[in-house]
Amino acid sequence: MTFIIRAAGLADLQPLYEMAKLTGGGFTNLPPDRNALRTKLEKSAAAFRREADEPGDDLFVFVLENTATKEVRGTCQIFSAVGLKWPFYSYRIGALTQHSEELGRTFRADILNLSTDLEGASEVGGLFLHPGERAGGLGLLLARSRYLFIRNHRPRFADRTLAELRGVIDEAGGSPFWDGVAGRFFGMSFQEADEFNARHGNQFIADLMPKHPIYIAMLSEQARAVIGKPHPSGRAAMRMLEEEGFVWENYVDIFDGGPTMTVRTDHIRSVREAVDNTLTRIDQSLADGEIGEKRLVCTGHLASFRAAYGWVSAEEDGVAIDPACAAALQIGEGDSVTHVARW
Template sequence: MYVLRPTRPADLSNIEALAHASPTGVTSLPADHDTLHRKIQASNDSIAAEVSFHGEESYFFTLESVSDGSLVGVSGIVASAGFNEPFYSYRNEAFVHASPGLSIHNRIHALSLCHDLTGNTLLSSFYIDKALHFSRWSDLLSRARLLFIAQWPERFAESIVSEMIGVTDQQGSSAFWDAVGRVFFGIDYQEAELHCGVKGRKFIAELMPQHPLYVPLLSDDAQAVMGQVGEDARLPYDILTREGFETENYIDIFDGGPTLYATTRAIRTISQSQLATVAVGRAGPHAYLIATTRLHDFRATVAEAEHRDGHIVLTAEVIAALGLAAGETVRIAPL
């Protein structure tokens, strides 16, 4: 069994190991000791804060094995993307160029640098050990964040976005970055992602052109990967699209990967979640996501249970793993 919980300062060395194993495109999980330390501290500060409106808070969770205490995954939430600096994206647009004299009327696909998505809640930092891919535990790692949002909606925005890693080759290079970013920054894709994860995105505004980029002028390879999901993002993409997230009209400025979007209240796990009172008994016939309703000791897992008459019947093992007692309230959603 695995339990999701907020990260702690004592987790830092294990989180560093996970960050080193994560794909390059997970910008919000850089393999940098000081950055990860600040990320964990910011999460702890956010949970301790009294919040009535989403702002600079961020939350960082880890997936822990109940049997041996090992950490096998991480995921995060940024309450308001771009709170301290603009959250940059490329917006897909079409410009019309016409010449009545020549009877020519062309619609040209272009990319415009923007920060339209600033202020939305952002799902970030998703990484799980490959042995647990496409399992109930990978669902837990991603979707328990949604139970957290459902329990404390005042802490989050009315819409949620998530950037998916785009297509890279076997050497870790991005055709989109090579056609666009490298021209203006003179560094390779992996270096750009690390720089962004450690130092932020301010350098984008300083060096990236503010004028639209005409897509037909990009290389065929770059055009082919625009809006495409990379192999390393298949898992989070699958989970979130099942939740009702859709591809918005935006792509990532580094690798051209798609940005997913959903209205918070319409997300499956959030809309279907409900409160239930814990009762002790045998495992039930259906699997549920189960999360505590204690902000300072948030925990979540997946278990077979029986839900009836406002009660959720859980085994003593599950109750112990969540640090609960009979009669307490939990938030649940069907797996």
């Protein structure tokens, strides 16, 4: 059984909608709304068509497809530059230290500062793997294929890349952070705000969010406890990001308080370690595990981009690949491929 990553199209709307209903809320980039998803797919199609080699307001949506059944079993996204259409807001945790000579005490207060520091960065997000496929390294295939796409279309992306991890959501689908901070100013529940943001963008945040710093000590215990914490289902994603070189620099999401991870784009591990070669031979003995190693392989430009796991063996003037991978990627001898170690 082989899985590939490919560009999403309008024909993928229904399976994306079905997966969106499984996310459990707080997943802004994959809303359970057909119209919003259709808009995303249309924007993605326009991005794949655009040939200009420079950053723009692009969204690239990919899907994970089972090549045997043609079922879509996962998805991921890349935003080439955030904050071009609407401001990209984050909270940055800062500190204020004050000293009283009379009391002989020094106080350090942690503060949430509304920030647009990350505007212009590229963003990887929208990663969702169907619960029935959470084995065999498919989550890594989804995640890392994005970095290979960025590498092979590097002029279209920024020098900094971010990833927002979903924050803690309670059993009722609410957000302790939202209830303790923004919910006090918006007159709507977390679910309502999350849905509105998915459909209409976050300009309403600019209109209504208080611009003054917020002292964390003044928040409820429940809100304080989840600041910078990922949703339990996102801990593995956080570890994958850390393996790629992402770090948490005290930025948190304004909706649910989840951590926003950042990295210099050229320092992403998959970007740094990937290599380009010519396919010189398709060899069944690789699939039998006699030689070579299993690697992440991709090929293609823009909408023709495809990625899959394959058995690869280095040769004097290129690489050999197993037949299943070559068929999945629709490549033959003489074609160019990019590959990186599976780890």
